[in-house]
Amino acid sequence: MTAKKLPVLAPGVLDALLDRFNRVRALTDGLCASLSDAEATVQSMPDASPAKWHLAHSTWFFETFVLRDHVSGYKPFDASYAYLFNSYYEAEGERLARASRGLLIRPSLENVYAYRQYVDAHIRDAWGSLPQRARELIELGCHHEEQHQELILMDLQHLTYSSPLQAPLFVRTPTQPVVVPSPLRWVVGREGPAEMGDDAKGFAFDSERPRHTTWLSPHALADRLVTNREWRQFIEDGGYQQSKYWLSDGWAWVRSQQIEAPLYWRRDEEDRWVQRFGLDGWADLVLDAPVTNVSYYEADAYARWAGARLPTEAEWESAAQHHNAQAGVFLDKAGAVHPMPDHGGQGIRQLFGDVWEWTASAFSPYPGFQPATGAVGEYNGKFMSGQFVLKGGSFATPRGHVRASYRNFFYPQQRWQFAGVRLARSQ
Template sequence: MPVTFDRQATARRQHDAAFAHVRSLSVALVAPLSDADATAQSMDDASPAKWHLAHTTWFFETFVLRDHVSGYRPFDPAFAYLFNSYYEAEGARHARPQRGLLTRPSLADVLAYRAHVDAAMQSAMPYLPETALALVTLGLHHEQQHQELLLTDILHLFAQNPLAPAMWAAPAAMPAPMPGPMDWITGREGVVDLGHHGNGFAFDCEGPAHKVILTPHALASRPVTNGEWQDFMADGGYADPRHWLSDGWAWVQAQGVAAPLYWRREDGGWSRFGHDGRRPVNPAAPVTHISLYEADAYASWANGRLPTEAEWESAAQGLDPNGGTQLDEARCPRPRACEQRGGLAQMFGDVWEWTGSAYRPYPGFRAAEGAVGEYNGKFMSGQFVLKGGSCATPRGHMRASYRNFFYPHQRWQFTGLRLARDI
């Protein structure tokens, strides 16, 4: 009996520590921002930083405090309408494209909302049932996703400003030798187990675990670099329809796309815009802010293809998901010489890697009951899977089975590619 009690007490202390860490990181990320910075919305796909802070707080207030803590009083009943994202079961909500019109509540008011909910959560945590603690864990991983979105949405907003404001100072200059030739690493063949295994946290879309047959293939030892992307551009890659999917070619033509997002041609060559302002493109760093259409066209030009989700995940099993450049280490993708198992480098961190696999349910998938069942399952249409995390992903959030997903034209996230080929 004492052993059981000790385990429960340890688990609750871990919940307390994780809650404090994740919640404080979100506040730290917005410390450089003004109220105006945190309110503006640069496009429909993005949300204001203030909204991210409030929505993640709404999640805990709605699914934990309201449903599991007797006598809890909402900070402001109107926030249930303002900060619901897409949960139909929770009723009407403010339209996503109009989130940037919410000049009120202020950033200070949103931070007060967070403090109110945090205090209630910390008081309630020792008494929450296991079902509620599972929602706390889900809410923390949900907030980590929004931390990355907050950063990429602010980056897009600042990129629209002619002053090219930096959110933070550039990291110290690092030697950047060009990586050596790309090696090809033979992948597993035959029947492999994929999907989430074990007792640790995973989102519902990562399961059930299942078997997949892999045919002979190889993965590139590292992601494609900026320098290699410039070779694609110099060879007319953006102007040659032979390499493009039909939808991709229509997108390139309609949007006038000729380089990755945030790149600009200048007298001294190409520059890119990041959280540290406008800087020269580093040819040794992984290319990022590219759409699936661009990634697929490059792969065609390079006589390769995009890996399938199963090929990528199988190769990443057993590698350290805390490796690579992630949110607590650096502020942008960078060259790395480290290799993990079997010669594969940078499988985690730096840039999300597009796969050629559609985001669809695994065999046997069932959405959870209630409102939280809307978290992932209803988005399994028209999107593609990305793997591995990025420089804006909080460390500790990633695993081989993790499934990120975006529409093929979207590129405001830190998205890049690793080549694959059949053998």
């Protein structure tokens, strides 16, 4: 992946980029500030990574692609970190296997923070002399680190849920106000030719390009997200026990994994699903908040049960193009947050923030897609196989990180990410 080509930056713009760099780095530190070395080291499953690894990997990105390649005479903090904290960049050589990241009892968390401070100091010292390409990579690195901020929260939630005591790492947030969403309504979408992809108005990842024309058949989208209350009705109606709602692979997954409800749900003594484990521990289900932590298979099955379907990426993006991508429930500061109930209103809502929204579209290249040359070209393109697109961001996505063209992607069985459902139907 490559950042969009930036113009030569005036001093004020340079200052803005440095301010952004500082704020992004500070937020990551804040998310991990309360963690002990043990809490930052443990890995709960192969898909997740320790917080310590996220802290170091996001730093490795700046050290490798900015300082090493663009600052003369730079000396790496520790030569072994090139192996320990490379994620998947084949062009950067051998790396620690993902499933082994939880074995990093060394370096210590203290040393990882020292690494972050070392790299940050060198970035700031070199700021005035950095070439244009280095500034482009810093912009890319900030967006990359914002992705890891959400991953940190995803992985910490799974870690604490998986641990014997299930002790939360974050302070419980205030009780959410009781809000009863309005009955679901359908909003008719645009028909015919429509533009989708990066609109060239700001930063975008390479997978969002090139902008191109697609065709929208008659359709409508739900005006809000599916709620926990509605999902519990699906469960009580036997949704997880009836193969007719499920894709073949999904039904095999449900049976082999004994899936009965969204991840992090549990029953009471009367066998009712009443609680959910969040970043701040166990709490009663907020029944009218958006359901989250469901897989593509579950989202697709629910949609069939509801007599609907999942939206295509083009349908969702067409609906979202003229909405404010920063207006929603996002991550604004360190601490535990939750998706929030819909407060009602006219038209389509909750497009941005709260929960990522599964689409029916495969994560595949757009017509004319070209990955960047070099190691950063491995960022997206090589993952365009077997995964589905999610849109809109979540309560754990940093505000300002997403846009209508943004493409998140996960495998259909994965559900530790903060993913929910918006329904669609053909007209």
